[in-house]
Each structure stands twice: as C-alpha cells, then as structure tokens.
Amino acid sequence: MGRLTYYPGCSLRHSAAEFDISTRLVLHKLGVDFVEVPDWTCCGSSPAHMTDHLLAQGLAARNLRQAATVGDEMVAPCPSCYQRQKDAELEIEEDPGFRQTVNEVLDLPYEGSVRVLTLPEVLLEKSGVEAIRRRVTTDLVKLRVVPYYGCLLGRPSSLTGEADEEQPTSMDRLLEAAGATVQRWNYKTECCGASVGMPKAEIHRRLSRKVLDQALEAGADAVAVACPLCHQNLDLRQVQINAAFGSSYSVPILYVTQVLGLAFGYSDEEMLLHKHAVDPRPLVAKAIKEAVAFREEEARLASEHEARQKMKEAAKQDRARRRAGRVPSTEEGGAAPEEAVPATSAHDREEEAAG
C-alpha cells in the first residue's frame, strides 16, 4: 500500500510509445517511485461513456481494483484515461450503492479507494518545480513552446484540480522549470476534435488547423502536449490538415515529458523523437546550439558590464580621495585598470576647477 501505480493505457503502448517511455524516464530521473498497474485493460475512453454509463464505470473500476492490489494512487498520463478513471473513482466513493452496482458487472469486487492523478499533478506534487530545475543540464531557453492542454487536462476543474478552466497553468510551470521559453496564447484549452476525429474528419481538420495557426501566431516553434490524441491530431494528421487547406504547416509537436527529458540531458533517441511525423530533431538541435551561443554572448556582456562597473568604482574612489583633500597621487590611482580612468579623472578635475 501507499504506492503510486502507473496506468499506461492503450495509446501509450503503440501509437504514443514515446509518451510512455519519456514519462517513465522523467519520473525515474525525478526519483518518483511507481509500479505498473498489474494486468490493466482498456478504460473504454471515449466510446464506452458514450455508449453506456455502467459499461464506462465498470471498465474503469476494473483498473482501479487492479491498482488497489499494489498501491493507493494511480497516475494515468493520457488525460482521456485519467478522466474516465477519476470519474469512476469519485462516483464510487460518493455513492456506496453505485459501488455495489458496478461490482455486479465485475468478476471480483472493487473495495479499495484509489486516488487517480494527472501526470502534471504527479510531477508537481511528488517532485515539484524546484526539483525539476535542479536536474536541468541542457539549456532549452531557445526552444519557444506553447503549452497545449486540450480539453481534458483543464476541464472540468472539479476533476483536474486546476484553478481556472480557461487558463490552466500546470504545464506552463513544468515547461518553465525545464528552462524552455513558454509563449503566451489563448488556445491552451481549445479542442483539437479528437473524439470524432475518425467519424467526422472536417471537425478535426478545422479545429487542429486553428491550434497550429495560433501556435505560430504566438511566436512558438513547437507545441507541447500531454495527450496522445492531441499529439496524433496535430502531428500525424498535420499532413491531412495541409491537404485539406492547401497549407504548409510543419510544426513539431512534443510531449511535455520529452521537453523535460531533453532538459535533463536525455538524447533524441532516448526521447524517441524519430517517431514523430513532423521531425522535431532539427528544431531541438538548433535550439540547443542557439542556447549555447546565447549564453556565451550573455557571459561576454556580463563580463563587459562588470569591467565597466569596476572602472566606475575605481573612478569614484579616486574622486572621493581627492575630495577628502588628499594630494592626487598617480601611484595610488594605479589601481585603476584602464586608460578610461585617467580620462574621467581629467574630466572631473575640469569640473572641479569650474565649480
């Protein structure tokens, strides 16, 4: 008991394997201990809850029961899996009668009380912004990203724990802690059209195009997501958006855990960047290179600034000594390092004479 369990879900096994691997590596690096839910099965999202309520809660409750055998908390990185299992958790906790109804469709009853958490919640609660910052080894300051929460990480706030449904902040905080440059935008929680993505393509095409368009408008080079369906719609289906609108988007879509992993020094291969349809590797390499150049330039400017400060300080001391009525001495003034100091001194002498 007392352990955090990990529910990967169906998407993370194959189509979003990079989300699974990067999440596991990041949790490991942050020292967050977890164990996979034994013999987990599909949570049914999203067809189950649009077909039958008891079916949806039954599929989710089976996973809660499996998790309860090894722990009392469950993280589901996929927000869709999270919502289903959280919804079942709350309804079963609140209504003992409903627990009984659900148990009637399960082989073995679920008697535990497992708390379901989002991935950002786990990262912020069990590790935190400071711990993430301490582990950053690769500078991503030149990686300009927008955090895309999609529908289910922020809504409804009663489920997700975000303070504001329209302006959630958990991903912003994670990405900033990783050192990336987070651009402000208004499309954090707009829908990408996932749940009817296959049956009604035109919804997906229009909504996902808006997301890409707004990301570029906000000055971002990439979109950071935390949902396998958002990723599929924005990355794999970007080619379909271009075909539908005659556009030429080529926007890399990164999982938030891939950004964290890169900041922690994991390689492109370890973060499985090659699995994306829009290859993010050139952008990542460029951002890392630019960051090095940027920091060198920053260091150069800082040392110049420091030298100027020293000169000013020396000149100030020089003036102070002379005001104190001591004979100006070139031997003492020798502490001043540059020729600018005598020039300033000469200027001061003129001013003093004029005064």
Add this chain to the structure above:
Amino acid sequence: MIRYDSEGAAQLRDRMLSRVKADVAACYQCGNCSAGCPAAFTFDYAPNQIMRMLQVGMLDEVLASSAVQLCVQCLTCTSRCPRNIDIAGIFEDLKTVAVAKDVRVPEDAATFNRVFLENVAKYGRLTEAMMLLRYNLMSKHPLNDAELGIPMLTKGKVEVLPKKAAGADEVGRIYRKSLEKARWEG
C-alpha cells in the same frame, strides 16, 4: 408533424437529474454553450436548441439528431454554462439513451464506438490498427486515413500481431453484462 412528448420529457429530465445531476429545465437560453461549441458548425441543431427541445419534449428529433452524435465531449459548454448545467454530460447521456433504445442515428460516430468497444471486449486492450481497419469496412470508407498507414508502420506506431491481454475475458463479460442491463424498458 412535431410531437411534443411532455411525459417523455419529464421522464428524461428525472433521468438527467439522477444520472448526470443536471437539470434541463434550468436552461434560460443564453446561448453560451452554442457560442463556445467548436463542433457546432457540423450540427443540425445548436446545443442551446437541443436544450430547448428537451424542455418541450421533442425527444425523437433530439435522439436522431446529428448534434448528439457529433458532440466532441470537450466540455467547453459545461464549463461556461452560467446555470452550471453539465450540458456535455447531457449530450453524453443522450448518446447512451439512443444506444439503449436502438435509435437509428446519423453519422458514423456510433459505428466507431461499437467497433472500438467490440475490439476492446475481445482483446482487453485496444488494438488500434485492427480497430481502424474494421471501422473503415463497417463505415464503408475503406480508404479512410489510408495515407497515414505508411508513417504509422514505419514509425513503429502499430501493433502488427494483436494479442489478448490477461484481463480480456473479464472485459468481455463487463461489456456484455452492462449492455444487457442497459436495454431500455418502457
């Protein structure tokens, strides 16, 4: 001719009150749900119209509407409703009522859901490629998303030989028992 089924409307309202904890009678037609709905451009009725139709008892029209089928469950309407009505919850429940009553519905969303769940009931975990192929056959769009096949294969994003998960049999039983119970009485 439009049939106003006030008795049915009252019955459905009670169901929504207990199941979704949302009261359709609370809607005062501000239209916020429709203004924020990202998918409404494909609907036959806007979300606020569906709410009104539920109030007056146009149940057959509601259950057979494309609006109910094409709702993307993004929850924007729910989060912006000034009357705190869980509108997305109502739409979700309307879909389940249409399934339970075996209503003929437009669009392919219900077909997608059925193919998806039958796959899960068989394998325990979704085997994405199998599900997509079967959906294309069932919805009679065999080449739907065909252009994604190559990148999905070369990027190692599909499971070529699906296996049954350990809990698959129980999942199959959950599926059958739930749908048996769900069948609409009366």
